[in-house]
């Protein structure tokens with residue numbers, strides 16, 4: 236069921252991506268408009284705080300585990316998006332984005348195994364990634 240849901244989401248995102256790709260090609264330019272603060276308010280903040288709350292209390296139902304999986308997956312995606320579109324200015328940024336990808340992938344794996352202790356440990360790597368980048372780049 237979980238896997239089925241995941242493939243559905245991936246399938247839909249790919250369809251959306253192909254559609255977007257075609258329209259970008261038609262317009263002949265990069266139409267990417269999201270600024271870093273949009274990504275932070277729209278992806279980092281909601282998904283990081285929701286995941287933190289879920290792991291602190293401990294997921295209580297299948298639905299909680301599915302939500303934890305969703306938050307980890309989107310934080311992982313953020314780790315890639317932060318490196319695209321000319322957003323990465325230096326090595327500290329790149330290191331923090333890599334930390335975010337690795338930490339969120341480890342949370343994702345632990346959530347698949349419904350291992351709350353491993354998920355909490357990996358989540359620390361996620362919040363370290365936020366801190367690493369903010370220390371250097373958030374004014």
Ligand code: HEC
Nearest residue numbers: 271272275276279280283317328331332364365368372373
């Ligand atoms: C690779 C760099 C990087 C990483 C990783 C990163 N951030 Fe940020 N974050 C920034 C920058 C740069 C800003 C300042 C953006 C601005 O003001 O234009 C920011 C700002 C923010 C803001 C304020 C947004 C606003 O518009 O007021 C929040 C909230 C935030 N980050 C949360 C997080 C969380 C939570 C994480 C970890 C899951 C995270 N960030 C990881 C670079 C990063």
